[in-house]
Amino acid sequence: VQLQACGGGLVQVGGSLRLSCAAAGLTFSSYDMAWFRQGPGKEREFVASISWTGGRTYYEHSVQDRFIISRDNGKKAVSLQLNNLKPEDAAVYYCAATYGRATSPPMRPTQYTYWGQGTQVTVSS
DSSP states (O other), X not given: OEEEEEOOEEEETTOOEEEEEEEESSOGGGEEEEEXXXXXXXXXXXXXXXXXXXXXXXEOXXXXXXXXXXXXXXXXXXXXXXXXXXXXXXXXXXXXXXXXXXXXXXXXXXXXXXXXXXXXXXXXX
């Protein structure tokens, strides 16, 4: 299984980025997908998730109304649109996959089986 994340970069406060994650080697449409992030000296934290059907999305409260997660099962890809970026959003962003039959949305890193390599988001003020 491979998850390949891309789209990170340097952006000014208030700017936008779109992260993408391409999956291979798994039945993508059966997996819940998520984005986590890890800042320097911090633990990896949940950002957003989307169910295997795409019908349910969940967000960490600080990104609610600024970030949008979406998926395209035909292209085996998940995206994260980051809007109105703040300095505290700077981190390495990781996409992750877990088989999608949980009764509640998986939000802990330990609940995810497969991980991408991460893509750096830097926010300048």
